[in-house]
Amino acid sequence: YQELSRSRSEDNATEQISPTNGLIARAGPPTIVEGIEGCIGNTPLFRIKSLSDETGCEILGKAEFLNGAGQSSKDRVALSMIEIAEEQGILTPHSGDTIYEGTSGSTGISLATLARAKGYLAHMYGIRHPLLPTQWPKPLMHMQPSCLPSDQAIEKSNLLLKLGAIVDRVPPAPIVEQANFVNRARALAKTHTASSGISSASADEQSDLPAANERMTRGRGFFADQFENEANWRAHYEGTGPELYAQCGGRIDAFVAGAGTGGTISGVARFLKPLLPRLTVVLADPQGSGLFNRVVYGVMFDVKEREGTRRRRQVDTIVEGIGINRVTANFEAGKEMIDDAVRVTDAQALAMARWLVEKDGIFIGSSSAVNCIAAVKTARKLGPGHRIVTVLSDSGSRHLSRFWAKAGDVGGAVDTKLENVMNA
Numbered sequence: 422y423q424e425l426s427r428s429r430s431e432d433n434a435t436e437q438i439s440p441t442n443g444l445i446a447r448a449g450p451p452t453i454v455e456g457i458e459g460c461i462g463n464t465p466l467f468r469i470k471s472l473s474d475e476t477g478c479e480i481l482g483k484a485e486f487l488n489g490a491g492q493s494s495k496d497r498v499a500l501s502m503i504e505i506a507e508e509q510g511i512l513t514p515h516s517g518d519t520i521y522e523g524t525s526g527s528t529g530i531s532l533a534t535l536a537r538a539k540g541y542l543a544h545m546y547g548i549r550h551p552l553l554p555t556q557w558p559k560p561l562m563h564m565q566p567s568c569l570p571s572d573q574a575i576e577k578s579n580l581l582l583k584l585g586a587i588v589d590r591v592p593p594a595p596i597v598e599q600a601n602f603v604n605r606a607r608a609l610a611k612t613h614t615a616s617s618g619i620s621s622a623s624a625d626e627q628s629d630l631p632a633a634n635e636r637m638t639r640g641r642g643f644f645a646d647q648f649e650n651e652a653n654w655r656a657h658y659e660g661t662g663p664e665l666y667a668q669c670g671g672r673i674d675a676f677v678a679g680a681g682t683g684g685t686i687s688g689v690a691r692f693l694k695p696l697l698p699r700l701t702v703v704l705a706d707p708q709g710s711g712l713f714n715r716v717v718y719g720v721m722f723d724v725k726e727r728e729g730t731r732r733r734r735q736v737d738t739i740v741e742g743i744g745i746n747r748v749t750a751n752f753e754a755g756k757e758m759i760d761d762a763v764r765v766t767d768a769q770a771l772a773m774a775r776w777l778v779e780k781d782g783i784f785i786g787s788s789s790a791v792n793c794i795a796a797v798k799t800a801r802k803l804g805p806g807h808r809i810v811t812v813l814s815d816s817g818s819r820h821l822s823r824f825w826a827k828a829g830d831v832g833g834a835v836d837t838k839l840e841n842v843m844n845a
């Protein structure tokens with residue numbers, strides 16, 4: 422990587438590259454690492470053969486599902502948020518401090534895994550259907566969990582429970598109301614960590630899980646806050662971005678990614694854009710998300726209306742992990758660097774997911790499928806010969822009960838045309 426920096430210097434790029442030399446050097450060669458935390462980052466970047474051959478471009482996938490703790494790109498973010506809290510003295514390893522977060526998805530899984538590795542408790546809030554009783558998941562878990570409607574595939578909350586996290590599902594509510602799952606996680610963290618003990622626990626009248634109170638013996642902890650915590654985009658600025666730059670030898674024409682919190686697209690764009698001024702950054706946006714309009718037309722629908730109680734889900738799509746109807750701090754951090762946006766339908770994402778298994782043996786989750794549709798569209802827009810990098814955030818095995826249940830079984834459809842996928 423020093424060599425890489427040197428050769429860039431010889432190309433008169435010295436001023437641009439020198440402030441980031443340290444970051445690029447972090448994407449160093451493989452070695453023995455310390456614990457499961459050491460298995461986060463430095464993920465492979467590979468040529469997606471079928472899509473590259475079909476488009477005449479190089480379409481490269483960053484294998485983020487190979488992050489070792491929670492097996493998604495969220496490992497980077499969870500580790501970054503925890504480490505910064507530790508540096509600030511908010512969390513103390515092996516203390517039993519509690520990590521609170523509003524998610525029953527990938528971030529929750531990464532936080533819960535790292536909580537185990539580092540000796541913390543994890544308390545995660547997810548959304549549940551308004552008609553379900555408040556005591557879920559405990560009593561209903563003994564019934565038929567796979568039948569429960571949810572914003573996330575049931576395997577995600579099952580996994581959280583196996584990791585020993587507390588999973589608290591609350592009815593959907595707009596982000597501007599206290600009853601929203603993110604706000605409830607924040608409020609619970611505040612209630613439990615404001616005083617030195619747990620006496621204030623009863624103040625959270627709506628808490629569904631008395632067990633949560635029992636386990637919070639120290640009254641210490643922190644609200645991870647993936648949407649607003651800037652440790653999120655910084656994890657990608659310091660990790661994903663430099664890795665991509667090094668892996669590509671500094672040649673990337675377009676970077677394509679969806680936004681759930683915005684951390685990935687902002688962090689990578691902020692790292693790469695100053696080094697590669699001609700880079701095109703493209704947002705891949707699922708149906709129902711408001712970010713496409715924000716990027717293309719500069720407008721956003723009213724948050725209360727769009728993330729409102731009328732809808733069970735925040736964003737009306739089968740896709741998990743990306744798509745949002747507000748500008749978070751992590752999206753804000755990089756939004757000026759996004760050049761274009763591609764809207765992707767559920768049908769396209771499902772068809773692409775099947776295509777990638779059939780053609781390449783790549784089994785990915787829903788957000789990665791959205792990214793791949795947008796990568797192909799970008800390739801067609803730029804024309805043959807360009808290099809397009811995208812993110813494969815997690816594996817299809819996290820999506821068996823929702824996304825892949827809809828995608829159906831992969832059969833003998835080896836003669837599918839890419840056109841059919843793009844026009845699905």
Ligand code: PMP
Pocket residue numbers: 493495526527528679680681682683684685686741742743786788789814815
């Ligand atoms: N894919 C999946 C599966 C995710 O869980 C997330 C995070 N919510 C993303 C993509 C998007 O990443 P970001 O939050 O950095 O925008």
